Amino acid sequence: MKNILEAPFLKEFTATASNMYRLGWDERNGGNISYLLKEEELKDYLDLNHVVRRIPFAGVHPTSFDASPLEGKIFLVTGTGRYFKNVERDPANNVGIVRIAKGGKEVELLWGYEDGGRFTSEFPAHMMSHMARLSVDPENRVVMHCHPTNLLAMTYVHEADEAKFSHTLWEMSTECIVVFPDGVGVLPWMLCGTDKIGYATAEKMKEFRTVIWLLHGVYGAGKTLDETFGLIETVEKAAQIYNIIGSREIKNTLTEDNFKELIDLFAIEPRYDFFREEKYRKLAKK
Numbered sequence: 066m067k068n069i070l071e072a073p074f075l076k077e078f079t080a081t082a083s084n085m086y087r088l089g090w091d092e093r094n095g096g097n098i099s100y101l102l103k104e105e106e107l108k109d110y111l112d113l114n115h116v117v118r119r120i121p122f123a124g125v126h127p128t129s130f131d132a133s134p135l136e137g138k139i140f141l142v143t144g145t146g147r148y149f150k151n152v153e154r155d156p157a158n159n160v161g162i163v164r165i166a167k168g169g170k171e172v173e174l175l176w177g178y179e180d181g182g183r184f185t186s187e188f189p190a191h192m193m194s195h196m197a198r199l200s201v202d203p204e205n206r207v208v209m210h211c212h213p214t215n216l217l218a219m220t221y222v223h224e225a226d227e228a229k230f231s232h233t234l235w236e237m238s239t240e241c242i243v244v245f246p247d248g249v250g251v252l253p254w255m256l257c258g259t260d261k262i263g264y265a266t267a268e269k270m271k272e273f274r275t276v277i278w279l280l281h282g283v284y285g286a287g288k289t290l291d292e293t294f295g296l297i298e299t300v301e302k303a304a305q306i307y308n309i310i311g312s313r314e315i316k317n318t319l320t321e322d323n324f325k326e327l328i329d330l331f332a333i334e335p336r337y338d339f340f341r342e343e344k345y346r347k348l349a350k351k
């Protein structure tokens with residue numbers, strides 16, 4: 066067997082955690098990542114028949130969540146209470162590779178959490194989000210949660226309406242509508258780590274790859290770690306520009322006609338129902 070610490074998927078995962086930490090998205094143990102792995106990328110590094118221990122979902126945060134639609138799927142997941150700044154230096158203790166067991170009520174630990182740890186308390190939200198994203202995009206592999214400073218600040222001062230929130234973010238730089246034409250979903254404050262917030266997040270994830278948890282942070286989903294990181298990075302930068310502008314008078318901004326030029330150039334399908342002008346709103350699908 067090859068040394069798993071050298072596995073490209075693990076190195077990319079831990080480097081991503083370090084970048085998130087350095088950008089201030091993951092103070093202390095804030096944030097968590099789950100990454101759907103393929104058996105073929107794992108087989109040279111792990112004996113997939115060897116289960117280190119079984120970890121039930123009930124435990125630190127009791128949960129009634131059922132992950133049976135993901136039975137047999139293997140995820141690389143950050144541990145609960147683990148500091149993002151330590152993930153790259155010490156992956157064996159801070160992350161784990163888990164397989165969803167038959168019945169969908171526990172996982173089989175295949176590697177990691179070596180000092181007795183367990184997966185993130187946000188596991189229900191992650192797994193339900195994976196199910197939701199896979200139902201609309203079979204190539205989705207990543208769910209990422211973090212607490213980006215500017216986006217979090219923006220949730221205190223911007224209306225919680227997702228059409229208005231998305232429109233404001235799109236206006237904050239030319240590339241925004243190209244990177245997230247689907248806009249952002251917005252959830253009210255809810256208790257984290259619960260099935261309830263997991264179901265609510267997953268429901269939004271059927272429509273949006275980015276879901277904002279008011280007064281808490283953001284969930285992002287994507288096909289790759291880079292794509293998901295880049296999505297949150299772009300949303301967070303837009304929020305930073307919004308905060309820098311603050312209450313100063315806007316003298317120039319992107320118009321919906323500008324958005325339309327970008328849409329045509331990049332051949333993207335935006336949420337036209339989030340537009341204000343009738344000529345664009347009537348292009349909305351529903």
Ligand code: 13P
Binds near residue numbers: 095147185186210
């Ligand atoms: P965990 O340490 O359990 O991953 O929780 C961090 C967090 O961000 C909760 O929302």
Ligand code: ZN
Binds near residue numbers: 095096210212257282
């Ligand atoms: Zn959080």
